[in-house]
Ligand SMILES: [Zn+2]
């Protein structure tokens with residue numbers, strides 16, 4: 001799978017390896033699963049993976065899913081500047097689909113204003129079943 005990076009940031013070897021592992025994965029991967037896959041390619045220590053992930057997440061190329069403590073490669077172009085990110089996570093097959101905001105971010109801001117709160121970022125993780133699992 002070809003990963004199109006949104007920016008011209010030069011990636012280190014470790015960052016490229018981690019990005020490739022995530023791009024080739026069928027679903028989200030934990031940091032340890034990534035480490036396992038890359039052991040043969042010179043990655044030995046968790047901090048190497050975490051450092052690479054930190055940078056990829058900061059650049060918006062990879063997203064962290066809090067609810068399952070795992071990482072996925074970004075699926076949307078021009079996602080980096082987005083304030084609201086929505087992920088549909090299938091409880092059966094762990095497939096993750098990144099969904100366009102569709103105005104949900106504005107709704108969150110409107111709700112937050114009732115508490116005099118200003119939203120900088122919202123990450124929504126939806127749990128349910130994907131079309132494939134529902135059909136089978
Ligand atoms: Zn994204």
Ligand SMILES: [Zn+2]
Nearest residue numbers: 090093130133
């Ligand atoms: Zn599924």
